[in-house]
Amino acid sequence: MPKSIILNETHTGHFEDLLRCPICQHTLSLVDRKSLICKNKHCFDLAKQGYVNLLSHGIKSKYNKTLFESRKNLAQSGFFEPLNSKLCDLISSEAKSFDRSLNIVDAGCGEGSNLASIQQKLYQHTGRMPSCVGMDLAKEGIQMAARDFEDSFWCVADLAQCPFVDHAFEVILNILSPANYAEFERILNPDGYVLKVIPEKDYLKELRAVFYAETDREDYTNAKTMELFENHLALTEIVPVHYTRTLAKPLIENLVHMTPLTWGAQEERIDRILKLDSLEITVDLAILVGRKKG
Numbered sequence: 001m002p003k004s005i006i007l008n009e010t011h012t013g014h015f016e017d018l019l020r021c022p023i024c025q026h027t028l029s030l031v032d033r034k035s036l037i038c039k040n041k042h043c044f045d046l047a048k049q050g051y052v053n054l055l056s057h058g059i060k061s062k063y064n065k066t067l068f069e070s071r072k073n074l075a076q077s078g079f080f081e082p083l084n085s086k087l088c089d090l091i092s093s094e095a096k097s098f099d100r101s102l103n104i105v106d107a108g109c110g111e112g113s114n115l116a117s118i119q120q121k122l123y124q125h126t127g128r129m130p131s132c133v134g135m136d137l138a139k140e141g142i143q144m145a146a147r148d149f150e151d152s153f154w155c156v157a158d159l160a161q162c163p164f165v166d167h168a169f170e171v172i173l174n175i176l177s178p179a180n181y182a183e184f185e186r187i188l189n190p191d192g193y194v195l196k197v198i199p200e201k202d203y204l205k206e207l208r209a210v211f212y213a214e215t216d217r218e219d220y221t222n223a224k225t226m227e228l229f230e231n232h233l234a235l236t237e238i239v240p241v242h243y244t245r246t247l248a249k250p251l252i253e254n255l256v257h258m259t260p261l262t263w264g265a266q267e268e269r270i271d272r273i274l275k276l277d278s279l280e281i282t283v284d285l286a287i288l289v290g291r292k293k294g
């Protein structure tokens with residue numbers, strides 16, 4: 001029996017209303033409390049871990065379990081909390097203009113830590129539990145999210161074929177993860193907004209300095225990301241998030257295993273970081289706030 005996930009309980013109708021078949025785009029209905037089925041009989045079973053795989057075809061993700069476990073350990077240490085607090089502030093100041101609880105999707109949620117933290121903070125701030133959906137292409141991440149965070153709906157899904165109805169969400173979170181703006185525009189409520197978190201030039205600069213000294217990856221620019229965002233959405237605000245954290249040994253390892261910066265770095269340079277007893281690391285991010293163009 002699938003465990004008693006939110007989809008099976010009081011919120012069933014609500015989450016069903018947000019979903020659509022990724023193959024034929026018809027609505028999905030929960031049948032026998034264990035499968036989502038459209039009228040063309042495309043069927044997606046709930047996994048016993050409490051998530052649903054809504055991929056229309058198999059896709060191999062390059063993100064693996066080690067990466068997600070490392071990311072989760074780092075998140076539990078509070079590494080992303082200043083970012084999550086800032087995202088919560090932005091959402092709760094807007095939430096007042098809606099007379100019901102918000103529908104929020106985290107597109108590219110990984111192992112779900114950011115979304116789960118933001119959901120709890122919003123509940124504390126506003127007294128309302130937002131309806132949160134986490135989606136990611138990597139099954140390993142979604143499995144961990146469903147295991148650890150039962151208050152959200154988790155699905156494996158492809159950003160290019162989001163399994164959600166038009167205008168489903170008031171808030172789309174997209175945190176250090178690729179975007180699909182055509183789909184974002186489609187699933188975004190006309191009064192809603194996209195919060196996209198991007199790295200700024202000093203993000204994890206201490207790693208970059210060792211891994212990529214004197215190569216073209218030593219410096220980072222997000223100019224192309226900004227340009228793409230503004231091609232699709234009206235950029236209404238840029239909120240900087242800048243802080244440092246001192247990491248002890250186990251967390252240094254987690255950081256190294258979590259970040260794609262490690263991919264392509266020389267072993268010898270990675271070892272140099274792993275041998276450190278302590279590392280002060282810079283988190284330098286920006287939150288782009290975007291709305292539909294008028």
Ligand SMILES: [Zn+2]
Nearest residue numbers: 021024038042
């Ligand atoms: Zn279908």
